[in-house]
Amino acid sequence: MHRANRDRSFCAACFTLAVVFVARATNAQNEQCANAQKLLTPAASLTLRTISDLEFSPDGSRLAFVVSEPVKGENRAQHIWMFDKSSGAVRQFTFSAKSETSPRWSPDSQRLAFLSNRGEQQQIYLIRMDGGEATQLTSGKRGVQSFGWSPDGKQIAFLAPDAKTEAEEKREKDKDDAHVADKDEKHARLWLISAAGGEAKAITPPQWEIREHAWLPSGEGMILRATDHPESDKETDRIVSVTLADGSLHPLYSPRGPFGQLRISPNGKTLGYVGCRDDGPSPHDLMLLDLGQPSARNLTAAGFDRAVQQYRWQKDGSILLVAASGFSQGLVRFRVDGSHKDLAIADALPGNFNLGGDGEIAMVLQNSTVPPEVWLWNEDGPARQVSHLNEAWKEFTLSKPQIYKYRSFDGLEIEAALLVPPGFDGKSKLPTIALIHGGPTGRWGSSIETWGQLLAAHGYAVFYPNIRGSVGYGQKFMELNRGDWGGGDFKDVMAGVQDLIDRGIADPARLGIGGWSYGGYMSEWAITQTNLFRAAVSGAGLSNLISEYGTEHGPAYDEWFYGVPYDPDKIGGFLKSSPFVYLRNAKTPTLILQGESDTTDPPGQSEELYRGLKHYGVEAELVMYPREPHGLREEKHLLDRLNRILAWYDQHLGNSTPAAN
Numbered sequence: 001m002h003r004a005n006r007d008r009s010f011c012a013a014c015f016t017l018a019v020v021f022v023a024r025a026t027n028a029q030n031e032q033c034a035n036a037q038k039l040l041t042p043a044a045s046l047t048l049r050t051i052s053d054l055e056f057s058p059d060g061s062r063l064a065f066v067v068s069e070p071v072k073g074e075n076r077a078q079h080i081w082m083f084d085k086s087s088g089a090v091r092q093f094t095f096s097a098k099s100e101t102s103p104r105w106s107p108d109s110q111r112l113a114f115l116s117n118r119g120e121q122q123q124i125y126l127i128r129m130d131g132g133e134a135t136q137l138t139s140g141k142r143g144v145q146s147f148g149w150s151p152d153g154k155q156i157a158f159l160a161p162d163a164k165t166e167a168e169e170k171r172e173k174d175k176d177d178a179h180v181a182d183k184d185e186k187h188a189r190l191w192l193i194s195a196a197g198g199e200a201k202a203i204t205p206p207q208w209e210i211r212e213h214a215w216l217p218s219g220e221g222m223i224l225r226a227t228d229h230p231e232s233d234k235e236t237d238r239i240v241s242v243t244l245a246d247g248s249l250h251p252l253y254s255p256r257g258p259f260g261q262l263r264i265s266p267n268g269k270t271l272g273y274v275g276c277r278d279d280g281p282s283p284h285d286l287m288l289l290d291l292g293q294p295s296a297r298n299l300t301a302a303g304f305d306r307a308v309q310q311y312r313w314q315k316d317g318s319i320l321l322v323a324a325s326g327f328s329q330g331l332v333r334f335r336v337d338g339s340h341k342d343l344a345i346a347d348a349l350p351g352n353f354n355l356g357g358d359g360e361i362a363m364v365l366q367n368s369t370v371p372p373e374v375w376l377w378n379e380d381g382p383a384r385q386v387s388h389l390n391e392a393w394k395e396f397t398l399s400k401p402q403i404y405k406y407r408s409f410d411g412l413e414i415e416a417a418l419l420v421p422p423g424f425d426g427k428s429k430l431p432t433i434a435l436i437h438g439g440p441t442g443r444w445g446s447s448i449e450t451w452g453q454l455l456a457a458h459g460y461a462v463f464y465p466n467i468r469g470s471v472g473y474g475q476k477f478m479e480l481n482r483g484d485w486g487g488g489d490f491k492d493v494m495a496g497v498q499d500l501i502d503r504g505i506a507d508p509a510r511l512g513i514g515g516w517s518y519g520g521y522m523s524e525w526a527i528t529q530t531n532l533f534r535a536a537v538s539g540a541g542l543s544n545l546i547s548e549y550g551t552e553h554g555p556a557y558d559e560w561f562y563g564v565p566y567d568p569d570k571i572g573g574f575l576k577s578s579p580f581v582y583l584r585n586a587k588t589p590t591l592i593l594q595g596e597s598d599t600t601d602p603p604g605q606s607e608e609l610y611r612g613l614k615h616y617g618v619e620a621e622l623v624m625y626p627r628e629p630h631g632l633r634e635e636k637h638l639l640d641r642l643n644r645i646l647a648w649y650d651q652h653l654g655n656s657t658p659a660a661n
Helices: 012-035 166-173 391-395 450-457 488-502 518-529 545-551 556-562 571-576 579-585 603-615 635-653
Strands: 050-056 062-068 078-084 090-092 100-105 111-116 123-128 146-149 155-160 189-194 209-215 221-227 238-243 248-253 260-264 270-275 285-290 307-313 319-325 328-334 340-344 349-355 361-366 373-377 402-407 413-419 430-436 461-466 506-516 535-539 590-595 620-625
Touching: 050 100, 050 349, 050 361, 050 373, 062 100, 062 373, 078 100, 100 146, 111 146, 146 209, 155 209, 189 209, 209 260, 221 248, 221 260, 260 307, 270 307, 285 307, 307 349, 319 349, 328 349, 402 488, 413 450, 413 488, 430 450, 430 488, 430 518, 430 635, 450 461, 450 635, 461 488, 488 506, 488 518, 506 518, 506 635, 518 535, 518 579, 518 590, 535 635, 545 556, 545 571, 545 603, 579 603, 590 603, 590 635, 603 620, 620 635
Parallel strands: 430 461, 430 506, 506 535, 535 590, 590 620
Antiparallel strands: 050 062, 062 078, 078 090, 100 111, 111 123, 146 155, 155 189, 209 221, 221 238, 238 248, 260 270, 270 285, 307 319, 319 328, 328 340, 349 361, 361 373, 402 413, 413 461
């Protein structure tokens, strides 16, 4: 399926936003070239701050947002920062030794509630904007997952499981803590607590698991994403309403496949959510459910067909959303009749955003060489940058990617990005690494990707293909590798590598491949299908799709692609796409990286790969990271991973000298 055409025209104000950001980004890049004396290092790559959860106060006078600080020790602390509109000042607002997230304003803008793990468990804290210290609102031996103010500001609803009982605590202390899978699990319930404090009241029964909640404007009820079968490995979430007076639950709609981001329209009549066009594999389209109607309608499939990442209702009933489009993403305004207009595409790439009461848009803007910062835009003039949290990155020389397209084996057009080392003369053949994104329903976008930037700083070309199965190219493109992992998607990779060889960029004698999660899987698949690559890195990959299904958390995603391995008619597909079946063909030296606490792609997957490679005498190293989940978190582990990756490629591709500045 070729990439769908889209109208990319700009209104005048939108063009201004894009041009101003591009001009400033270009100036920043020029300043880097003129002043930078440093290439990016593994240690420096960990200093990038990220920004999320932008929240305007209802009166529009302040903007709260969350900044993830550079990782130190075992975690990356998060703190709330504040932009004051009248003074234009940005300052750090919370300073605990732990983290604060999820800033939420009271309806009168006088108080800010947030989550913090500064105690034993994550709890809700409140702070008045006229002064004073934050006070803890919730307590107990259980953590709060999310919360929201009631429309009148008198109550706060939150999601949390039941607290541990004294008997459970005693058994845990005595190491008499065996538990029965599914039966003994405690699931998140909906609770209510007065904003003035006091005891919390459970609203939903314990056998239900509540995953999201959204207040109705009346304050008398809420809309929930919930399931009464939390033990199921299927997608059993549905949309239900709850009457707060008696806790009664009323089914509204059961979407097929995964969905989320429940938001109720300003008039309280329509529920929005991001869901699946049919039944999977990932939420893609913006759906609208008119409350009281039996089914939802798809707002974005026809005439748009791009993956919706975030959206917000506007006061007039229109919707502003951010959607993925290839390596780019942009702001789009939709009317409920399906008509839409692009507001900001090109190099102005919005991520997290929110709306002020006067229609002003706060958003995080970034691109592949400019780090994220907070910007404000009112659509009438140029956007203005209000934060400068990543100014230190100006001292580093970063490689600007070349975005281009090539044809795969069957004529399908594939979009890719290419990094080349700083100072590359355009004539030499380069050692080249193919980096494959996670997913498969992921994509490479336009943000600073430190793994590739480090490789470019060490003299490598880095190839980023958005192969079939990626998001950002429409629903049909996303579905093209259903039941075919390692088939057409792998051929897309190889066609792209051959294209770089044919163009005289990639040195065919010095090729590597790498990736994490599905990217790790593709690296494992590659070493069993070709000996073209001289080095491979697999992070948290999948070597055996049968045991992966049987041990991973949340197998419904894999089931969409392959069914279940217990079905005799389906097991052949699992085997056909499992690298371990073909390990006898492997010759490529392979570095395997794995978090020991990974439940997404469990450690057994990497252990099976390592054992098989050892059996066939293939050079391999298995590095296990204690305590780490699917994505590494601890500073020393993150640094170790990057240094090992660079050393592995340097050792096997004969490239030991970093690129000249």
